Amino acid sequence: MSTYPLLSLAIWIPIFAGLVVLSTGGDRNAPLARMLSLVGAVAAFLITIPLWTGFDVANGGMQFVELKGWIPRFNINYHLGVDGISMLFVILNAFITIIVVAAGWEVIQTKVAQYNAAFLIMSGLMNGIFTSLDGVLFYVFFEASLIPLYLIIGVWGGPKRVYAAFKFFLYTLFGSLLFLIALMYLFIQSGGSFSILEWHKLPIALGAQVWLFLAFLIAFAVKVPMWPVHTWLPDAHVEAPTGGSIVLAAIALKLGAYGFLRFSLPILPDASHELSGLVVALSLIAVVYIGFVALVQEDMKKLVAYSSIAHMGFVTLGFFMFSPMGVEGALVQMVSHGFVSGAMFFCIGVMYDRVHSRQIADYGGVVNKMPKFAALFMLFTMANAGLPATSGFVGEFMVILGAVKFNFWVAFAAASSMVIGAAYSLWMYKRVIFGDVANHHVEELSDINMREFAILGILAIATLWMGLYPQPFTEVMHASVNDLLRHVAISKIQ
């Protein structure tokens, strides 16, 4: 099975498909461009299925490894591999790309080829990030993925798109540039290696670890985003087109969190323990304070954007409990958030396409006109609030369990988010969906069509599957998480 370079295919098929789509030219060939993008996205997804079936869950190390020299002069290699932590994200990414192409099918009418190509290329780049085992390769994908997203926000976004696109680009570039210097420092320290796995074994003094940790923290915190560097996210979300918001929430936010697991924790275990208090504090601020901020939003997209920050706070919180329960819970939360926030943004997109407003005040009584939509939207709102039997519950519950062992008050503060999350999710849902038909816009609403139903249906199945039977997901990551935590437990100070 692994004789085929599956990971390379997962990276380059969407990128190649994107270039092919780009070459279809102007909007005269829009149907062709859409068709080709769907074919490319589905093909890229199919490639990931043998990853899932061929993955050895008992093995916590890297699998499907590919290693070729790239720039021998600096000992930079084209080194790919997945473990139980990254594999889920590769599959999630390929899956979300299909959703995004489908979501833009009728909505995007101008520059169709460029739109789809940007998403396909970005999908390939994201897979590159999740599978890179070489520091520079990781960085190259990490930064290159900014370009398509910058264009997506700037070209197809809302009225303040230019501001949002610049803010997004410069914030994330700022983070990643410090990250680059940290990579170079590790390169020198390790005697000329960019291999992430070798860095896992590299002894580093505590002082250096703390500086490196801070550099990594800035890079990943911007990407997650953690409070107080989160401010680019609401702007980016509000201005981005629906597909952009879906990818941003479902995949792009995971990159920062993934970086913590791949870089911060195993390479810098002592600094991680030393500074865990800082990260936990920032995470709790995100969970509680940003939760309250979400509560007062009047724009639906902004509300979900802030709720994303709160949910990602849970993820970083889970990581720094240093227990299998906490880390696995955080990972489940990441995947779940991919489904749920993707679906939430799609739902808002569905309403926006019909009414051209995202203000909660412009809606009311939508259930009377869109019953099918209201039912599915309800499911995702509940999942967003962490209702048992949905995927949102599993992750939050595991993180809180992990936190109880760490410190009761941390667990208490984290658990309060269940209440706040329920409050902002359900209150928004109530104001938008229930009540009397508010105005003539709502009066003219038509229910979701087959395409929209199919997208939401698939996401609903995924959400429920993960909520009712999370075993397959946790099983995959179990061995790798234990492996990771072994690294974190060993001090690297000599």
Place this chain on the structure above:
Amino acid sequence: MFDNFVVPNLLPAAPEIFLTVMALAILMIDLLVKDSRRTVIFVLTQLTLIGCAAIQFATSTGEITYTFSNMFVDDLMSDLLKLFLYMTMVIVMFYSRGYIIERESMNKGEYYVLALFATLGMMVMISANHFLTIYIGLELLSLSLYAMVAMNRDSVQSTEAAMKYFVLGALASGLLLYGMSMIYGATGTLEITGIAERLYGGGVNKSVMVFGLVFLVAGLAFKLGVVPFHMWIPDVYHGAPTSVTLLIGSAPKLAAFAIVMRLLVNGLITMAADWQAMLIILSVLSMAIGNLAAIAQTNLKRMLAYSTISHMGFMLLGIVTGVVGGDARYALNAYSSSMFYVIAYVLMSAGTFGMILLMSRAGFEAEEIDDFKGLNKRSPWFAGIMLMLMFSMAGVPFFIGFFAKFSVLQAVVAAGYMWLAIVAVLFSLIGAFYYLRVVKVMYFDAPADDTPFAAPMDMRILISANGLAVAFLGIFPQVIMSLCAYALLRSL
């Protein structure tokens, strides 16, 4: 009577001799050719440059060869830099051709001849092992460029730029000469390798040397255009006809790199601690002022001028970190990173100015950033090329600019200058802002007019190739990186 006359070994200087002969011949042929048949001159010029490259290949021995009483040196570094120089000049001539044909006063054979003499000047600079040789090369380059800047006689702006360039350039030459004379006074020789030996042997008056060094560095800084000797750059870039800006903004950087290497590294390496501190200040200031001032520009040529200042500052970082506290372990790595940076920069700069030429037509210079508005609507292909060039300049992967920055930063970190790396990175971030703005107007704004470009096919193909090279070398930078390292290993 001629007993003492020894015929020097002419082989190392064969390309220079060939170029001189051809340039003089082209000057003569131009008198005989009618205005309508000027293509002949263009073709001859290109053939000359290609011929130089062929001779360079054929005569390259890979050894360090001195000739003309050690005034002239031919080593792998000079071979490699000259090959890139020919390549750049071929590209520049292709880009310029359409532009000067459309502008009556510039469409003269002299344009090509001056460009060839400028090339000769740069070749001499690259191969100089003697203060006088450096000076002759530098002046030949500068005088040709002064004339070329002023070639568009109808433009007040160009005349003014040429005047400024001339006055400041003469001042810089003066500083350089003064520094050289000081060093001559201290060491008693004008030969670069000789100076290194004297300094190594000791007993040289240190204070005179330092005094000379200060002037030398100031003169070099003028020529490189780094802060605080950068004032001429924005005005000259802006005022010169765009095809001349293209020339000034690309190939001479290769030659400037060469003389910095020859003077500071080959000649004055024992004084590294002294020039290092000066260059660090120059480079940090250049990155700061270049990047900050570029943000305020609305004129693309001015913006690129300030960005050049910051790029040269960045390039200097590599040279600065070559020797740390007398420890030369980092040298090869650091110098080759600078060399790679220069080559990458020349490639990107040529492409960017080429894009401005592509967008321009008779009586209209597409030199404002706003002239690129909505380019994506007019031509998605060329908007894509410009996008690649801009992201490459900003140092975003997968483009060559990223690996250029990467290799320099890596050298800086390896030498232990962590703070310098962080400063460089922060200014790169500021730099990203103005490059992004160009992408913004191309992709996010509506076009002001929908007129298609009038540029000829050869130019379109060349710009496409140039842009794709920036992307291709960004994915496979290894070859050029290794070439630079190898060339320097065999030359130092």
